[in-house]
Amino acid sequence: MGIITVAKLEPDMVMAGDLESRYGRFLLAKGTVLTSKHIKTFRTWGVVEVDIKGISQEDIESSAMAQLDPATLEAAEVMLRERFQQADLDHPVNHELFRLCALRKANEIQRGEQEGSNEYHEFSEADTDDNEILESTTTKMKPHEFIRKDIKLSTLPTIFMQIDETIKKPDSSAKNIANVIGGDPNLSAQLLRIVNSAFYGFPSRIDTLSRAVAIIGTRQLSTLAMGVNIISTFKNIPSDLIDMGSFWKHSISCGVIARILAGYKNIVNTERLFVAGLLHDIGRLLFYNYAPAESKNSLLKAKLSNNLLHKVEHETIGFDHAEIGALLLKKWKLPVSLETIVKYHHNPKKSRNRLETAVVHLADIMTNALGMGSSGERFVPPLDPDAWETIGLSVNILGLTIDQMDPQVEESFRIFR
Ligand SMILES: [Fe+2]
Ligand SMILES: [Fe+2]
Structure with missing residues (x-):
């Protein structure tokens, strides 16, 4: 017998033990011969792995x-x-x-599949008709000066502040929070779609916001609302330098992977890790939109020198996307824990929030390794071995996470689209 991940299950396999949901509810008895309907239902229930007779994951x-x-x-x-x-x-x-x-x-x-829309824009010298860009030592800005530029995204929609204020009030009920979120029909509809997706895998339908708040928790749902809000604010920003579909695929995949890893570490608010993953490279969107010449230069230099993009950003712009992304989150008055994760996702050693930063650091590495979209980086960023020590999980978790990730990324991508 062996523990088999749901993605690897096949009809006619026999269960070696009773199956319970992650909430401890009895689901299926030992000895059951699996059908394709069972396997489909496992996915809806959010079952990750099943004990199977006579076969192991290694055999498969x-x-x-x-x-x-x-x-x-x-x-x-x-x-x-x-x-x-x-x-x-x-x-x-x-x-x-x-x-x-x-x-x-x-x-x-x-299977004859292509990676699809997850390729980065391939720059070559022919892309620039102004070789001066490459040659020049670009004007170095200071992060604070950069954020003071005419950045349209310097404030978040008021609904976010209202949600934040409501959850901070000690006497707020699930109904109060639901009422505030309900003030934005788009946000409400998206949240309900997420809550009813493979992202949660609840067995029965949740059709009201107050039930969603009660089941998922105030803070978790508010964090999720924050992520949804930020995506809606950002997703229509055009950029000639990056395929936005690819950028969001990278961001959503990193969020989903960070949330799954956080679950294995029993981190309480896994939604925070989802949002941190979602936002980890948001600084790049600022660069692409508000420093296009320097960004183009960074992408080109990184390609020609086979170097990591975040290192080249330091040379061409003076600071990297992680630093500017964190400053933007600070301006938005998002929780300091998020700001810290974003700031140090390439340098988790320096973070005061070591575990959560290490989780997003690893999630970003996995996302790049799997080629799930791109924020402009061509390589798998180097792993900080201390971050892996901090996470303290077995390497088997990597395969399990990848198996769980696909349906969640697919659904989240569809929902946020
Ligand atoms: Fe990054
Ligand atoms: Fe990234």
């Missing part, structure tokens, strides 16, 4: 491996070696991520 993986054409696997590995060139493949996390991503990529190639 090696038989999947055996079905792959070795030449296809090799082609996948060649593609991934390029993406992983800044990563230390001797570290067990990178090693396992490389293996998982190569299998995934080989399967995609075998």
Whole structure:
């Protein structure tokens, strides 16, 4: 018998133990022969893994491996070696991520799938008719001066402040919060769609906001409302430098992965990690929109020098997207914990919020490794080994997280679109 993730279940497998929901409710008895309907229902219930008779996850993986054409696997590995060139493949996390991503990529190639809209804009020297851009030492700005530029996004919609004020009042009830959120029909509709999606996997439908607040919790739903709000504020910003679909795919995937990892660490408000993942690269949107020449220069320089984009940003702009993103969150008066995660997601050692920053740091690495969209970076960012120590989970969690991630990313992407 073995613990098999839901993504790897197949009809006719036999359950080796009773199955309970994550809330401890009995779902299905030992000995049940699985049907495709059961497997579909597991997904809706949010079941992650099931104890199965006579087979282990390793058996499934090696038989999947055996079905792959070795030449296809090799082609996948060649593609991934390029993406992983800044990563230390001797570290067990990178090693396992490389293996998982190569299998995934080989399967995609075998099924004839393309990565789709998750490619970054490929810049070349021909893209710039002004070579001075490359040559010049661009005017270095100070982060505070930059944020003072005419940035349309310097304030968040008032509904967000109202939600924030309401949850801070000690006598606020679920109904009060629901009433405030209900003031924005778009926000309410999106929240209810999320609550009823694979993101939560509740067995029955939640059709009112006050029930959603009661079940998910005030703080969690408010955090989620904040994320939804920010996406709606940002998603229509056009940029010639980046495919916005790809940018949001990267952000949403990082949020979903951070939330799943946070669940494994029993972090209380996993929605905060979702929002932190969602916003981790928001500084890049500011760069692309308010410093387009410098951003183009950064993208081009990073490509020509095979360097990491956030390092090049320091040279061309004077500071990186993480710093400016954190300043924007500060201006929005978002919780300091979020600001800290965003500020140090490439340098988690410096964070005062070590665990949560480490989670988003890893989620970003996984998102880049899997090629889930892009915020402009071409490589898997280097892993801070201390951050992995801080997270303190087994490397097996990487595969489990990837298996859980797909349906949630798909639904979140559809909902936020
Ligand atoms: Fe980043
Ligand atoms: Fe990122």
